[in-house]
Amino acid sequence: MAQSLGFPAPPAGLGKRPYPNLLRPMNDGPRKFGYAIVGLGKYAVNQILPAFAECEYAKVTALVSGDINKARRLGKHYGIEESHLYTYDNFDKIAQDPEVDAVYIILPNSLHADFTERSFRAGKHVLCEKPMAVTVEECQRMIAAGKKAGKKLMIGYRCHFDPVTHKAIELARTSIGKPQIITTDNGDNTDPTDPTYQWRLTRSLSGGGALMDLGIYGVNGSRYMLNEDPIEVQATIMPPSDPMFREIDETIVWIMKYRSGAVAHGSASFNVNAMSRFNLQGTDASLRMDPATSYWCNSVSHCTTGDTHTWSTPMFTIPALNQFSAQLDHLAISVANNTPLAATGEEGMQDVRLIQAMYQSAHSGSRPVSTDWGDWRKTI
Ligand code: NDP
Numbered sequence: 402m403a404q405s406l407g408f409p410a411p412p413a414g415l416g417k418r419p420y421p422n423l424l425r426p427m428n429d430g431p432r433k434f435g436y437a438i439v440g441l442g443k444y445a446v447n448q449i450l451p452a453f454a455e456c457e458y459a460k461v462t463a464l465v466s467g468d469i470n471k472a473r474r475l476g477k478h479y480g481i482e483e484s485h486l487y488t489y490d491n492f493d494k495i496a497q498d499p500e501v502d503a504v505y506i507i508l509p510n511s512l513h514a515d516f517t518e519r520s521f522r523a524g525k526h527v528l529c530e531k532p533m534a535v536t537v538e539e540c541q542r543m544i545a546a547g548k549k550a551g552k553k554l555m556i557g558y559r560c561h562f563d564p565v566t567h568k569a570i571e572l573a574r575t576s577i578g579k580p581q582i583i584t585t586d587n588g589d590n591t592d593p594t595d596p597t598y599q600w601r602l603t604r605s606l607s608g609g610g611a612l613m614d615l616g617i618y619g620v621n622g623s624r625y626m627l628n629e630d631p632i633e634v635q636a637t638i639m640p641p642s643d644p645m646f647r648e649i650d651e652t653i654v655w656i657m658k659y660r661s662g663a664v665a666h667g668s669a670s671f672n673v674n675a676m677s678r679f680n681l682q683g684t685d686a687s688l689r690m691d692p693a694t695s696y697w698c699n700s701v702s703h704c705t706t707g708d709t710h711t712w713s714t715p716m717f718t719i720p721a722l723n724q725f726s727a728q729l730d731h732l733a734i735s736v737a738n739n740t741p742l743a744a745t746g747e748e749g750m751q752d753v754r755l756i757q758a759m760y761q762s763a764h765s766g767s768r769p770v771s772t773d774w775g776d777w778r779k780t781i
Contacts, residue, residue, distance in 0.1 A: 421562055421731050421743040425457055434733030435462030437487070437501045437525070439516055440508040441471050443597045444530070448696065449507065450479060452725030458733040459726075462500035465492055492516075496523035503528055503732055505557075509600040510608045514539035521550035528732050530557040532617050533749030535608025537757060540750035547746060555732050555742045556749035558621060562727035564717040565699040566625075569681075569688055572703050573626050577683030580627055580663050584680040585619030587611075587694065588652075588670035593645050601671070602645055610649030612636075612756055616669030618694040621752050622679055623657060623665040630751065631657035631665070632773040636759035642672060655759050657772075696724065 436453075438445050438461055453461045463485040466472040472486045487495055495501055504520035505528040506513055514534045520527045527547065533556050534540050547554040560566050573580060588611065591598050600606035601614055612620075624630055636655035641647055652670040659665070670676075679693035686705045693699055700713035735742050755772060762770045 421727070423562065423564055423567065423727060425727065425730050425734060433460040434458055434736065435460060435500045435502045436528070436729065437461075437463035437465055437485075437495055437498070437504045439465040439492070439504055439506045439520075440512075441466045441468070441475060442507060445505075445507040446475065448725050449505065449729075450475065452723060452729060453479075455723060455726040456729050456733075457726075458737070459729040463487065463495065463498060465489065465495070465504075493519060493523060495520075495525065501525055502736065503553075505729075506530060507557075509606040510613065511535045511606050514543055517543045517554065518546045521546040521552055521554075524550060524552070526553045526555075526732060526736060528555045528557060528729075529749070531621075531749065531752075532608070532613050532756065533746065533753055535613070535753075537750060537754050540746065540753050544746040544750065553732065553736060553742060554746040555735070556744045556746065557728065558744040558748075559696075559724040559728050560618065560622070560694050560699075561625075561743045562724040562731065563699055563714070565690070565693075565701050565712060565714055566622075568712045568717075569679075569690060569701040570626060572688055572701065573681055573683075576686060576703060577681065577688060578685030580661070580681055580683050582680075582682040583623050583626065583663065583665035583667075584678070584682075585622060585665065585667040585693075586669070586676050586678045587615035587618050588668070588673040588676045589615065590674065591645070591671045602649060604648040607649060609756065609760060610646065610651060610653070611669035611671045612650055612653045612655075612759060614669075614671075616653060616655070616667060617752055617756065618677070619665070619667040619669065619679065620657070620755055621748075622693070623667070624751070626679075626681055627659060627661070627663055627665075629659050629661055629663070630772070630774075631755065632660050632771065633658040633769050634755060634758045634762055634772050635767055635769045636763040637767045638763040646671065650760075650763070653759070653763065655762075657755070660773075 464472045465487040503526035506516045507530050513529050517527050634657050638650045639652040641651045654668045657665040677692040677694045679690040681688040689702045702711040758770045758772050
């Protein structure tokens with residue numbers, strides 16, 4: 402089933418981090434892998450449900466919502482019968498649904514942990530949106546529940562499935578000299594009248610603000626680009642410009658220091674025109690990504706003095722490639738072939754732990770906080 406389209410192999414040198422094969426090879430299995438989608442909000446309805454049309458191995462087989470009429474409307478559109486529609490109250494019945502192999506949790510952040518545990522208790526695999534959860538303890542519970550159930554836990558880091566990300570990592574490994582400085586900025590404007598922003602402004606549902614929601618792309622991206630984890634972080638939260646931001650960080654800036662000597666500095670904001678930038682300055686050349694983490698049109702430029710080459714999404718030739726369907730297929734392939742996941746619970750937890758360390762720094766006068774946790778994958 403593997404396609405041979407001349408796309409470069411996944412970049413080597415990612416240490417313990419498996420990287421997804423964008424060619425989606427699968428050994429066998431004509432039956433498609435069934436997903437239940439939990440939470441029919443903006444991301445689920447606008448990005449994930451339509452993406453199943455371009456999946457090779459996955460399909461949507463159940464919907465879970467607090468609004469059964471919305472579930473019925475979408476069920477009709479996607480050919481899902483009433484017997485596969487669930488509410489949050491009767492969700493646990495999904496254990497008896499043979500059409501559901503995995504549950505994809507697309508709820509407000511503070512609900513991720515409970516629904517992950519319920520899904521594992523129902524005997525399903527889990528794909529959970531970023532951020533994995535709002536505390537490290539919740540992440541630990543989620544990982545433990547997956548292990549107990551003998552099921553896989555994947556985190557929704559869609560950018561890992563963008564060929565531009567792969568190209569950037571390949572260039573970072575081979576063509577910039579020694580990585581020195583990362584700059585990463587993510588932000589957007591907030592519309593408080595849009596329900597999708599309301600829970601983001603409420604700490605008990607979001608766990609935090611711009612850093613949790615958008616800055617996480619820079620945190621995860623820096624770690625993957627350098628193939629290294631920071632040993633110290635420092636952060637500053639700017640005073641809110643509007644009372645609607647009183648519970649969460651509207652704008653935050655941070656520094657992450659690495660043992661290699663590299664440093665990443667970043668920002669995230671809920672009160673700027675859309676930004677999604679990632680720059681990596683090496684001793685010999687730099688990489689510029691702008692946009693770096695958008696849904697469709699990312700690009701990476703390799704720049705030396707007087708010479709720039711740019712790669713952007715349309716230049717890659719894998720048909721029907723989009724991050725969402727590649728991500729959905731990845732879990733299906735990992736289960737069928739028993740191959741490693743690209744974005745594990747352990748990786749998701751490391752981002753949450755670093756974000757918590759940044760908040761700790763910001764709430765203690767921007768003091769540096771050590772994140773030198775050794776080989777943290779062994780300590781989980
Ligand atoms: P939305 O607010 O648009 O959708 C969330 C949905 O969750 C709601 O529509 C609702 O669905 C359900 N829900 C259940 N309980 C609550 C509650 N108490 N308050 C609000 N909603 C509730 O959010 P998004 O779709 O933008 O985000 C959902 C998750 O997806 C978040 O974790 C977010 O970080 C992540 N996300 C990831 C993106 C990515 O690029 N990887 C992009 C955007 C979001 P229903 O009415 O069906 O019950």
